[in-house]
Amino acid sequence: MTSSLAPSTFDTHEIGNQAHPLRVLLVEPQRSHKYHTAYPPLGLLKLAAHHQQRGDSIKLVSGTSADGFDPNVIYITSLFTYAWEPVHEVVRFYGNEYKKARVIVGGIYASLCQDHLRESFGDRIEICEGVIPELDDLLPAYWLIPQWKSSILFSSRGCIRQCLFCSVPQLEPKFEARESIKHLIYPGHKKVILWDNNILASPYWENIFAEVEQTGLEVDFNQGLDARLLTEEVALSLKRLKIPIIRLAYDSMGIKEPLKQAIDLLNSLGIRGRKIVVYCLYNYLDTPEDFLERLRALLNWGVVSYPMRYQALEPGPKDGYISPNWTKEQLEMVAKARRVIGYGGAFPPYEGLKRKILGARTFEEAFQLRTRHILSSLK
Ligand code: SF4
Structure with a gap:
């Protein structure tokens, strides 16, 4: 485009x-x-x-x-x-x-x-x-929105990867990182939200983590962390932060191994699966079966999966794009299951949910909803 x-x-x-x-x-x-x-x-x-x-x-x-x-x-x-x-x-x-x-x-x-x-x-x-x-290094005018209590910032722009479904390579074609972000944290704010696309690719990630740690504020790496770059050193640094949720991604089968290793590493440091949310892209090059397999793996690993429906980069209605590998009905099944048996659109590793998804023989069986009553009892 x-x-x-x-x-x-x-x-x-x-x-x-x-x-x-x-x-x-x-x-x-x-x-x-x-x-x-x-x-x-x-x-x-x-x-x-x-x-x-x-x-x-x-x-x-x-x-x-x-x-x-x-x-x-x-x-x-x-x-x-x-x-x-x-x-x-x-x-x-x-x-x-x-x-x-x-x-x-x-x-x-x-x-x-x-x-x-x-x-x-x-x-x-x-x-x-x-x-x-010229404006990227400026402290935003938070004084215009005094009710807002979080500092949102980028310690880096762009990404070292070129995922085809992602707009970052177009929007921010060059990966650039800054050494320090202290000046971008607004006095009195309670939380730091980093919108970096891939902060772990930054040569300065350690310094950025240390600066956030020094503030004592809660932190959210809002765009997720790249599991392929999540080393023991990173995991130990994460453990020191006030970070309620660690976000990762399982966008294709190709990253299964590094993702599993990252989750094992976080678990070994005492970070529970319920604190780990993994974005799971679907409706792109995947098939419903492939999506189900990724979802099953995440449930087995005890982490929360958050299905992310692929949206076309061209203007059009939300959810207007249907991949050739999916049908409208299958996409609706996922959407409905997220609403009815999910929690806030996510699939946490609840026992009932695990039984339903892991025990299903097909995609349809996994996402088929009979009555709200039966399914709500799964939780
Ligand atoms: S790693 Fe994330 S930010 Fe980078 S190109 Fe892929 S999806 Fe986009």
């Missing part, structure tokens, strides 16, 4: 060079089931910090609202490619409301689907592709 993209029209150097104070409007599309996130818009908060340093006036809003602020520049963020409609809604609204203002759209959808955005808005918008390197 990147090969057909028009080049970004947003010059990142320009944002620091404007002479007069600006009125800057920062827009997050309206949150709803169509635009769902549990996190604040980090990119907008970094832009806010940057513009405040310049002496500009800033305003952060969600959805559409016009109250006479009259901005010169409007930044609009975006999330996953399937959540494009709420983005178009705010681009349309603000583009019409403030005809003289620059409208700059960034974020995942804007970066990956530039042609799609251009088809609707032409030259009315500028597109900011990927990360703005």
